[in-house]
Amino acid sequence: MxxxxxxxxxxxxxxxxYESHGGxxxxxxxxxxxxxxxTDEVKKSGLRGRGGACFxxxxxxxxxxxxxxxxxxxxxxGDESEPGTFKDRQIFECNPHLLIEGTIIAAYAMxxxxxxxxxxxxxxxxxxMVQKAVDDAYAKGYIGENILGSGFSTNFYLHRGAGAYxxxxxxSLMNSLEGDRGYPRVKPPFPAQFGLWGCPTTIxxxxxxxxxxxxxxxxxxxxxxIGHPKHPGPILVGISGHxxxxxxxxxxTGELLTDLIxxxxxxxxxxxxxxxxxxxxxxxxxxxxxxxxxxxxxxxxLKAAGSSVGTAGLIVMDxxxxxxxxxxxxxKFYYHESCGQCTPCREGTGWMLKLLKRFxxxxxxxxxxxxxxxxxxxxxxxxxCALGDAAAWPVQSMISRFRDEFEKRTMKSxxxxxxxxxxxx
Amino acid sequence: MLSEKSLARIEELKKHYPTPRAVVxxxxxxxxxxxxxxxxxxxKYVGNLLGIPVHEVYGIVTFYTMYNRKPVGRHKLEVCTNxxxxxxxxxxxxxxxxxxxxxxxxxxxxxNKFTLVEAECLGSCGTAPTMQVGDEYYENLDVATVxxxxxxxx
Numbered sequence: 197m198x199x200x201x202x203x204x205x206x207x208x209x210x211x212x213x214y215e216s217h218g219g220x221x222x223x224x225x226x227x228x229x230x231x232x233x234x235t236d237e238v239k240k241s242g243l244r245g246r247g248g249a250c251f252x253x254x255x256x257x258x259x260x261x262x263x264x265x266x267x268x269x270x271x272x273x274g275d276e277s278e279p280g281t282f283k284d285r286q287i288f289e290c291n292p293h294l295l296i297e298g299t300i301i302a303a304y305a306m307x308x309x310x311x312x313x314x315x316x317x318x319x320x321x322x323x324x325m326v327q328k329a330v331d332d333a334y335a336k337g338y339i340g341e342n343i344l345g346s347g348f349s350t351n352f353y354l355h356r357g358a359g360a361y362x363x364x365x366x367x368s369l370m371n372s373l374e375g376d377r378g379y380p381r382v383k384p385p386f387p388a389q390f391g392l393w394g395c396p397t398t399i400x401x402x403x404x405x406x407x408x409x410x411x412x413x414x415x416x417x418x419x420x421x422i423g424h425p426k427h428p429g430p431i432l433v434g435i436s437g438h439x440x441x442x443x444x445x446x447x448x449t450g451e452l453l454t455d456l457i458x459x460x461x462x463x464x465x466x467x468x469x470x471x472x473x474x475x476x477x478x479x480x481x482x483x484x485x486x487x488x489x490x491x492x493x494x495x496x497x498l499k500a501a502g503s504s505v506g507t508a509g510l511i512v513m514d515x516x517x518x519x520x521x522x523x524x525x526x527x528k529f530y531y532h533e534s535c536g537q538c539t540p541c542r543e544g545t546g547w548m549l550k551l552l553k554r555f556x557x558x559x560x561x562x563x564x565x566x567x568x569x570x571x572x573x574x575x576x577x578x579x580x581c582a583l584g585d586a587a588a589w590p591v592q593s594m595i596s597r598f599r600d601e602f603e604k605r606t607m608k609s610x611x612x613x614x615x616x617x618x619x620x621x
Numbered sequence: 622m623l624s625e626k627s628l629a630r631i632e633e634l635k636k637h638y639p640t641p642r643a644v645v646x647x648x649x650x651x652x653x654x655x656x657x658x659x660x661x662x663x664x665k666y667v668g669n670l671l672g673i674p675v676h677e678v679y680g681i682v683t684f685y686t687m688y689n690r691k692p693v694g695r696h697k698l699e700v701c702t703n704x705x706x707x708x709x710x711x712x713x714x715x716x717x718x719x720x721x722x723x724x725x726x727x728x729x730x731x732x733n734k735f736t737l738v739e740a741e742c743l744g745s746c747g748t749a750p751t752m753q754v755g756d757e758y759y760e761n762l763d764v765a766t767v768x769x770x771x772x773x774x775x
Contacts, residue, residue: 357686
């Protein structure tokens with residue numbers, strides 16, 4: 197498949213180059229359609245969100261009220277902070293106009309007059325790149341008043357975060373954008389009813405909304421035939437860890453994990469065996485290396501394999517990897533990033549970290565394995581947002597699939613509570 | 622105090638939102654850019670400017686990791702140690718920086734040139750290990766490139 201989100205065209209980030217390859221023609225096309233026809237096209241294409249939850253994008257758009265006396269908003273989620281995920285940054289750098297074009301089309305489809313792009317604070321260099329693209333698009337009349345003489349007007353503003361993983365969670369992102377601590381909100385009400393400043397809001401991931409012009413270009417039917425039928429389209433897969441050629445690869449959904457690792461990313465250094473992979477960013481369930489054969493990078497295949505596609509951030513670990521160290525580091529991250537609102541997550545992530553450090557230091561008791569699992573089970577499903585689940589899943593899956601790794605790290609005689617352990621506990 | 626330029630920019634940004642409060646993160650960024658860190662004085666100033674009680678500004682500043690709540694060195698070296706960087710030996714980078722600068726993570730060199738911190742995932746997993754200094758990302762690091770970077774940073 198020829199890459200479409202990240203085409204191999206020199207200087208594609210520049211507006212004149214983008215235009216010379218048909219850029220902004222799909223905006224022109226959309227403005228000639230009825231707004232509901234645009235939404236319908238996206239709905240029929242089968243596009244599902246690329247931010248982790250795989251929710252059908254067109255369906256999400258239909259949740260926005262058609263008639264309302266309140267302003268409506270789009271918020272593009274560029275907070276990209278899930279460990280193992282680095283794809284949206286490529287869009288900011290290489291194809292910002294596709295993102296802008298998709299957003300303005302979405303704004304037209306939903307009757308939105310103000311669009312925000314929330315980007316994590318660390319990406320300031322890329323924020324400046326996207327701002328340049330936005331300025332150029334304003335100057336050419338693709339954003340702003342009376343776009344291309346259609347009578348439709350909308351604005352596009354960038355909003356910089358300040359370092360908080362939780363702000364990638366959509367309701368937290370809205371609170372952050374409004375100028376508050378980024379605490380997630382209780383849902384319902386959902387953003388389409390009560391979003392930014394209590395007004396109807398749609399939040400889409402950067403990659404998701406960048407697919408919209410592609411759908412209009414090839415038509416929903418052709419788009420829906422790319423990749424896996426239940427989760428179609430091109431997908432950006434970020435491959436990191438123990439591979440020879442880490443990076444972002446654009447492939448059709450459903451691409452085999454083994455092809456991604458061996459064909460695209462050049463295999464594992466020194467031809468080592470794969471001990472484990474994490475398919476979709478650090479919160480998705482870890483899989484044993486021998487269990488990836490025949491599994492595709494799409495929502496259904498990975499769900500059936502006991503994990504999920506997440507943000508398609510594929511982390512590869514070779515046979516020499518210390519998985520206890522890996523899970524301890526991942527858990528430390530969720531402990532650090534827990535916003536502290538819900539007790540199970542705030543206390544549970546710290547508790548899990550404490551237990552995992554026992555394993556890391558060979559100080560754990562055998563029963564600590566089940567204690568750890570019990571803590572994880574009591575976080576999952578008991579919090580306002582999915583960060584609690586995101587912290588629990590890696591631990592649960594690590595125990596269920598690599599229990600032997602934990603057993604190897606317990607104290608020799610068990611159960612013995614040494615003075616050292618009692619002090620640590 | 623914020624510069625005239627920043628104040629003018631804040632007025633411009635206020636037009637992007639229905640409430641001035643939404644500008645708070647950006648105003649705090651401006652304060653940090655001009656003063657190096659966000660002091661209590663800075664929180665009071667930004668609060669007064671946007672009509673936000675100072676205790677709420679404090680709550681905001683402490684929620685986000687990127688605001689410095691004490692002075693830092695001229696260059697803040699933020700080394701990612703999250704899973705993808707860890708798999709590609711970020712620990713070695715941290716150790717080397719500690720040895721070479723003779724400080725521990727969280728500390729600043731006596732000449733106030735460098736502050737060393739560990740960062741959570743910087744979104745640069747394909748070019749791991751990565752270190753952020755200011756807006757710049759230094760990627761695919763090894764000990765030799767780290768030395769080169771330290772020599773180049775003035």
